[in-house]
Amino acid sequence: MKIRGQTIRPVKTTKFLGVILEQSLSWAQQSASALAKGTDWVIQCRRIARPSRGIAPRLIRQLYLAVCVPKMLYAVDVWGAPTPANTSAKGKKCGGQLGRLATVQRQAVLLLGAMRTTATDVLDAHANLLP
Numbered sequence: 001m002k003i004r005g006q007t008i009r010p011v012k013t014t015k016f017l018g019v020i021l022e023q024s025l026s027w028a029q030q031s032a033s034a035l036a037k038g039t040d041w042v043i044q045c046r047r048i049a050r051p052s053r054g055i056a057p058r059l060i061r062q063l064y065l066a067v068c069v070p071k072m073l074y075a076v077d078v079w080g081a082p083t084p085a086n087t088s089a090k091g092k093k094c095g096g097q098l099g100r101l102a103t104v105q106r107q108a109v110l111l112l113g114a115m116r117t118t119a120t121d122v123l124d125a126h127a128n129l130l131p
Helices: 028-048 057-072 096-110 122-127
Strands: 013-016 019-022
Touching: 013 096, 019 028, 057 096, 057 122, 096 122
Parallel strands: none
Antiparallel strands: 013 019
16 A cells, blocks of 8 residues: 555454554454563562562452553453353353463462462462452
8 A cells, every 4th residue: 555655564363542443353462462571570570479588478369450450451342342252051161361371360369378289269268369
């Protein structure tokens, strides 16, 4: 496409208002970006949550809810809508984009002092977080 002598070439993805749009609207790039942001913020929280010199677990939880969750789930109502392929016949979640983000939440909840072998549902209930 040419406009006033300038050639505009098509691209596969573009970023608009912080959301990565693809031609196919599969949201794979956006979910990968959200997963990377969430993982990065949990790693930063882990650095300041050391048992010997770190901050209290209640402050880690507050930091996770105030910073990590909004950064990770920005515009999730646009790109993270559940699809029929993400649910089984019984209505149970089967992973997908939002399932991978649940692993980031599990890593954050483990910073509060829980054992790694504890079930994720129990961790979320104990930390008073939504799944």
